[in-house]
Amino acid sequence: MGSLAALAWTLLFVFFSSFALVRRCRQRRAFAAWKGASVVERKPATQASxxxxxxxxxxxxxxxxxxxxxxxxxxxxxxxxxxxxxxxxxxxxxxxxxxxxxxxxxxxxxxxxxxxxxxxxxxxxLETIDEVDAAKRDREVARAGPETTAKLLTVLPLLGVVAGFAVGVDVVGLWFAGGAATVGLAVGALFWVVGVVWAKRLIAAASQEGERIDPVVLVDLLVASLGSGASIPHSLDALGVACGEPEFERCAALLRMGAPFDALEEQVSADALPMIAALRPAWTLGASPIPMLRLLGRRIRATRAAKARGEAQRLAVRLVLPLGLCLLPAFVAISVVPIVASISLPGF
Known part of the structure; x- marks a missing residue:
């Protein structure tokens, strides 16, 4: 009963504190309006595209x-x-x-x-930027399921405590009475902290966006540069300067010095290699590079949805470890152990 009374007083304190804070804010706004001062309205966040x-x-x-x-x-x-x-x-x-x-x-x-x-x-x-925004939304939707599961298991110990009070078990009192419930609280709190930190890091790593420019944007910019009449070396050099990619500047320098085209493929990373390879027929045979570059862009676009689904599936698999090894044991130790101990082992 003592714990129930403490819980009730805590809820009343939170309610009246929130009520007083809201009332004080309204009084300040009314006083500012009486003085003639402008009251700044907070606008909703702009959904920028x-x-x-x-x-x-x-x-x-x-x-x-x-x-x-x-x-x-x-x-x-x-x-x-x-x-x-x-x-x-x-x-x-x-x-x-x-x-x-x-x-x-x-x-x-x-x-x-x-x-x-x-x-x-x-x-x-323009079209690529729109697709990048759509792909970002697809990734957020795909991650919503694993993230919701992690949040639910994070608050599961609290729900277990509420369930204990509902069946008449003073879980909070048992925590501080010594015995199995006290040990369960200490062990469960440790597991809970480790599980929450672990899950948050996995979700943050999956949600992190790279600073590099989207590869399709690189292809589109190269096509635009070539379409404006710039040569391949000049287009690569300008693209490297504009995008902060020194590997393209090195490729342009090699072409200007008359190096064989194979030397370019040794200067670029695996991500940029398909784009450089698409320029080979144009440089060696004099064909237009634009059709091959546009085909490369379409191929990269086609893999976006599959990549987003794969990332969400990998996140779901990785979250099994903190959820199963930490958060579920924390729920058992914090909520189930006191209830079982009070029913099966009175006084323990």
């Missing part, structure tokens, strides 16, 4: 607006803060767009490198 923003910028550029005016107007009309622009025409994108910021900034820098119209370069990556 990088693809829609780029489409708006392209439309403004096509209508004759300057680069800075187009970016400022598109960003402010989307309800996002305008952070300015550097000398190369690269805008400071708000944090709501950080998932696609690197790709958009690379497109702006490429425009500065090759001298092509920004509307043309941005339009070349």
């Amino acid at each position: 990088a693809a829609m923003l780029i489409a708006d910028v392209v439309a403004r550029l096509r209508s004759g607006a300057s680069v800075e005016a187009a970016w400022r107007g598109a960003i402010t009309d989307a309800g996002l803060p305008w952070g300015g622009m550097d000398s190369r025409g690269v805008p400071q994108l708000p944090k709501q767009l950080r998932g696609s910021a690197s790709s958009v900034e690379a497109a702006c820098r490429l425009t500065h490198q090759i001298g092509a119209p920004m509307a043309q370069i941005l339009e070349s990556i």
Whole structure:
């Protein structure tokens, strides 16, 4: 009964504290309105879409607006803060767009490198940016199941305690009475902390987005550069500078020095190798590289959904370890042991 009374007083304290806090906030707002001061309303978070923003910028550029005016107007009309622009025409994108910021900034820098119209370069990556956003949403949906399971098992010990009170077992009192329940609390708390930290790290690692530019965006930018009339060495050099990929700059230098094409494939990583290989017929035979690059982009796009499902399945498998080895034992030690001890071993 003592524990039930303490629990009831705690709930009453939380309720009246929350009520007092809300009432105080309302009084402060009323006082500010009486003084004539402006009361700032908190707006809901803007659901920013990088693809829609780029489409708006392209439309403004096509209508004759300057680069800075187009970016400022598109960003402010989307309800996002305008952070300015550097000398190369690269805008400071708000944090709501950080998932696609690197790709958009690379497109702006490429425009500065090759001298092509920004509307043309941005339009070349518009569809890919939209697909990247859709792929991100697909990954979030695929991870929702494992993450929900982890959250449920995290609060499972608390639900067990509530169930114990419901059947008339003073679980909290048994925790501090010594015996098996006290040992179970200590062991269960340790397992619970380890399980929560372990599961959060696995989820954070699966949710982490790389800083590198999307590979399809790289392909689209290379196609846009070649389509604007730039040579293969100049396009690779400009792409390396714009995207922060020195391997493309090394490939451009080798081509300018007359090195065999095989030497380029030794300078790039495994991710960039298909894109360099698609340039071989163009460099050695004089064929257009654009059809092969576009085919490469379509192949990469086709693997996005399968990759998202695979990542979610791997996360579900990895979460079995902290859930089964830590959180479930924590539930048993914290909630089940006191109930069983009070029923089967009174006084123990």
